[in-house]
Amino acid sequence: MRTKQKMPPQMANGSAKLPTWVDIGLLPLINVALAFVVSGLLIATLGQDPFEATWIMLRGAFGYEESLGYTFYYTTNFIFTGLAVAVAFHGGLFNIGGEGQAYIGGLGVAIACLALDQYLPFGLLLPICVLAAALFGAGWAFIPAYLQAKRGSHVVITTIMFNFIAASLMVYLLVNVVIKPGQMSPESREFASSAWLPYMHEALAWFGWEVAQSPLNLSLIGALVCCVLVWGLIWHTRWGYEIRAVGANAEAAVYAGISPSKIIILAMCISGALSGFVGINELMGVQHRLLLDFAAGYGFTGIAVSLMGRNHPVGIILAGLLFGALYQGGAELAFENSAFSPDLIVVIQGLVVLFSGALSYMLRGPMERLYLRLRPPPPPPIASVEA
Amino acid sequence: MKKLLTILNASAVLLAATATVALAADKMPAVVFDMGGKFDKSFNQGVYDGVEKFRKETGMKYREFEVKNPTQREQAVRKMAQRGSDPVLGVGFAQASAIEKGAKAFPDTRFAIIDMVVMQPNVQSIVFKEHEGSFLVGVLAAMASKTGKVGFVGGMDIPLIRRFECGYIHGVKHAMASATVYANMTGTTPSAWNDPTKGAELAKSQFDRGADVIFAAAGGTGIGVYQAAKDNGKYAIGVDSNQNHLHPGTMLTSMLKRVDVAAYNTFKSASDGSWKSGIQVLGLKEGGIDWALDEHNRDLITPAMKAAVDKAKADIIAGKIMVHDYMSDNKCPK
Numbered sequence: 001m002r003t004k005q006k007m008p009p010q011m012a013n014g015s016a017k018l019p020t021w022v023d024i025g026l027l028p029l030i031n032v033a034l035a036f037v038v039s040g041l042l043i044a045t046l047g048q049d050p051f052e053a054t055w056i057m058l059r060g061a062f063g064y065e066e067s068l069g070y071t072f073y074y075t076t077n078f079i080f081t082g083l084a085v086a087v088a089f090h091g092g093l094f095n096i097g098g099e100g101q102a103y104i105g106g107l108g109v110a111i112a113c114l115a116l117d118q119y120l121p122f123g124l125l126l127p128i129c130v131l132a133a134a135l136f137g138a139g140w141a142f143i144p145a146y147l148q149a150k151r152g153s154h155v156v157i158t159t160i161m162f163n164f165i166a167a168s169l170m171v172y173l174l175v176n177v178v179i180k181p182g183q184m185s186p187e188s189r190e191f192a193s194s195a196w197l198p199y200m201h202e203a204l205a206w207f208g209w210e211v212a213q214s215p216l217n218l219s220l221i222g223a224l225v226c227c228v229l230v231w232g233l234i235w236h237t238r239w240g241y242e243i244r245a246v247g248a249n250a251e252a253a254v255y256a257g258i259s260p261s262k263i264i265i266l267a268m269c270i271s272g273a274l275s276g277f278v279g280i281n282e283l284m285g286v287q288h289r290l291l292l293d294f295a296a297g298y299g300f301t302g303i304a305v306s307l308m309g310r311n312h313p314v315g316i317i318l319a320g321l322l323f324g325a326l327y328q329g330g331a332e333l334a335f336e337n338s339a340f341s342p343d344l345i346v347v348i349q350g351l352v353v354l355f356s357g358a359l360s361y362m363l364r365g366p367m368e369r370l371y372l373r374l375r376p377p378p379p380p381p382i383a384s385v386e387a
Numbered sequence: 388m389k390k391l392l393t394i395l396n397a398s399a400v401l402l403a404a405t406a407t408v409a410l411a412a413d414k415m416p417a418v419v420f421d422m423g424g425k426f427d428k429s430f431n432q433g434v435y436d437g438v439e440k441f442r443k444e445t446g447m448k449y450r451e452f453e454v455k456n457p458t459q460r461e462q463a464v465r466k467m468a469q470r471g472s473d474p475v476l477g478v479g480f481a482q483a484s485a486i487e488k489g490a491k492a493f494p495d496t497r498f499a500i501i502d503m504v505v506m507q508p509n510v511q512s513i514v515f516k517e518h519e520g521s522f523l524v525g526v527l528a529a530m531a532s533k534t535g536k537v538g539f540v541g542g543m544d545i546p547l548i549r550r551f552e553c554g555y556i557h558g559v560k561h562a563m564a565s566a567t568v569y570a571n572m573t574g575t576t577p578s579a580w581n582d583p584t585k586g587a588e589l590a591k592s593q594f595d596r597g598a599d600v601i602f603a604a605a606g607g608t609g610i611g612v613y614q615a616a617k618d619n620g621k622y623a624i625g626v627d628s629n630q631n632h633l634h635p636g637t638m639l640t641s642m643l644k645r646v647d648v649a650a651y652n653t654f655k656s657a658s659d660g661s662w663k664s665g666i667q668v669l670g671l672k673e674g675g676i677d678w679a680l681d682e683h684n685r686d687l688i689t690p691a692m693k694a695a696v697d698k699a700k701a702d703i704i705a706g707k708i709m710v711h712d713y714m715s716d717n718k719c720p721k
Contacts, residue, residue, distance in 0.1 A: 070462065175543075175575050185480045185503075215458055286458055293422070296456035331459060335452055335466055342424075342453050 018368055028308055028315075028356055030363060032322065035355040039348045048339055060332020061325035067332065069200065069214020074298075075317075075324035076216070076281045079223040081302025082309060082316040083230050084274035089311050090234055091267030092247035097144060097159025098275040099299030100166030101137040105276020107170065108136030109283045110188060110290035114178065117192035125195055129284060130222075130277070137276020138269040140166060145268030149261035155268070163299070174292055188290040197284040217285035219277070226274060227313035233270070243267050275299060307357040319356075326352065416441075416654045417450040417472035419463045421479040424453050429606055429627060430646060434478050434501065437650030445658060457481075464489035468496045474511070474657045475499070476650060486510060497662060499653045501646055502547075504666055511663065513649045516670030517547070518554030519703050520642040521602070522710045523671075523678045524624045525558020526699050528600040529566050530692045531622055531639055536567045538593035540586055540612050542605035543579040544572040546714050551604040551626075551642075553719035554710050561708070562695065569593045573608050583611030590615035590623075600624065600639060613637065622687070631683040639687055641679040648675055672704045 018027075040050035061071045081098045088095035095101075112132040116125055144158035174186040200216040234240040242263050245253040250260040282294045305323055309315025330345035418438050425435040438449055450472050452463040460477075464485045467475045474497035477486040483503040490498045490507040499511040506512075528537045539555050541548040556568050571589045573579040586608035590601050594615070601616060602624040603609035609626060610633075616623035617637040625631065625641030632638075649669060656662040669675020678696065680688060702708040713719050 073458070171578075172575070175545075185483070215462075282458075291457055294457055296458075331452075331455075331462070335450070335463075335470075338451050342455050
């Protein structure tokens with residue numbers, strides 16, 4: 001009925017031979033380190049000091065309050081889109097449409113805000129906006145999901161196409177419908193302040209903790225809540241079990257009384273809803289208006305985040321943090337030294353994706369052999385010989 | 388008394404001079420390019436050319452940043468101000484809200500923005516009278532036309548492009564009251580700035596209806612318009628930068644919008660102390676808008692045409708001709 005997507009079983013379940021801490025802790029770290037070594041060589045060939053560049057990036061990402069705020073703000077987006085990719089991935093689906101789903105989710109948020117911000121207080125508006133983001137994101141994922149489940153149209157192709165459709169739709173709406181009259185830039189009017197999600201520096205100030213201003217807002221907490229919910233959903237509910245069963249083997253799942261088409265639609269809609277929450281962070285949290293291109297590639301980066309995080313919420317938080325740091329540290333690098341063009345920073349990010357995503361299994365074999373040699377299966381303690 | 392005044396004056400000048408030197412030493416100007424990037428062959432690149440000229444002439448370095456997502460606009464503007472950059476130049480109307488917030492947060496820093504007005508006491512807003520330049524090329528188009536029919540191809544249908552269109556129509560009718568102007572917009576989305584195929588189609592349809600000169604104010608789409616003009620043996624008019632060299636013999640002229648001059652002037656005036664906040668409207672008089680005459684189109688411009696356009700230019704500068712600004716009332720009187 002549908003084309004089965006090949007996926008190594010370790011991808012979702014971890015390696016049989018390696019303990020978990022090596023698999024999801026050490027291996028990704030080594031891969032990231034390799035990526036940085038290659039980036040360093042590249043930077044050195046361009047006549048710049050790679051150690052200085054690394055230091056600027058690290059300090060720019062974590063060194064002071066404002067930079068931490070930006071890093072966590074990007075991380076928030078990546079957690080949402082990373083979780084979105086992961087949920088679909090557990091169901092054996094490769095959802096590349098996070099970009100479009102985030103964009104349309106933002107449209108939902110904006111419609112709710114523009115329609116209701118004059119009438120409702122923040123407390124009532126927020127749940128409506130969250131619901132709107134989820135519904136619009138899920139709705140945009142539903143059509144490719146339905147086509148995959150009932151017609152066998154491959155979800156990779158349809159979700160990519162839906163990204164383009166989302167972009168065109170948003171341009172049309174922004175230029176012709178929601179544009180604030182009498183201005184050149186295609187943007188909606190600014191939301192009333194009842195639709196502004198409090199910034200983290202405002203929220204912390206309520207508790208008497210003064211931190212520097214940054215776009216980080218309370219959506220980060222929402223993102224962490226989503227991590228817990230996704231963890232519960234995938235590993236502790238019947239739906240999660242069914243999603244994983246279909247992902248592992250759709251034909252076998254049928255014999256367990258599971259309807260793969262129902263599960264495909266379910267997993268994709270949950271995935272789309274999670275992507276849609278990017279709209280909460282971006283529009284209610286930071287921009288306070290609907291504008292072009294606010295999704296800015298977060299949906300695509302979510303794929304790398306999820307792959308790197310081994311489709312597990314904890315891994316996704318860590319990978320999201322890494323990519324947040326790369327975004328913010330990279331911007332800092334461009335500020336400090338104009339020899340680092342934004343394109344070079346994209347190259348560094350690409351190398352991280354290459355090593356930790358595409359080449360993530362390159363080191364698995366050697367690591368397994370090394371691990372087995374260092375720690376042979378029978379437990380007698382011989383570690384002292386090594387020391 | 389007079390002597391005292393002179394001394395006072397001299398010391399004031401000296402003070403001002405030292406102040407400027409101090410300013411030049413520890414304050415570095417900064418520019419924040421928008422999402423197109425500084426090598427977009429159009430608007431951002433014009434600014435880049437201007438600030439590079441400033442760097443080469445004065446030897447002063449500047450900070451720069453190219454934004455990659457909407458959040459970075461405000462981040463970049465704030466960061467530049469935090470680092471003590473002065474002035475901070477934002478490129479394009481999309482940066483208006485970032486500049487406004489930055490100007491409020493850093494009242495002692497000078498800001499500037501091109502193509503948009505931000506009303507803050509420490510912001511210089513630079514806008515152009517595109518309609519004046521469009522008027523001049525309209526005069527040239529009407530005089531070069533043998534059929535009495537000319538065309539206009541706009542990019543994205545936004546008020547700014549209608550301002551070009553309206554000025555052009557005004558200029559054409561000024562030179563030849565009976566002339567017909569065909570006007571088309573390429574589209575309503577940003578892709579209309581970069582659709583040479585559709586530009587060529589629109590140009591061909593206007594040629595088929597009898598037009599023999601077309602003015603394109605459409606960014607990359609214009610390339611298709613110019614190619615169609617060359618293929619059909621007609622004339623085209625370029626926009627923003629001097630595009631005469633693209634197809635010598637086909638390009639009648641180009642309407643120049645000197646964003647490079649604007650960027651250069653902002654940095655220059657800030658470094659020599661003559662910088663002023665408020666709205667700076669650059670038109671023909673200020674040299675921000677002009678038409679291009681060089682070795683590529685000298686043969687196409689007859690002495691009569693040159694005399695007419697020079698007179699129109701002088702009349703606009705003198706205020707004898709008032710070119711209607713579409714954006715003043717969102718209307719174009721016929």
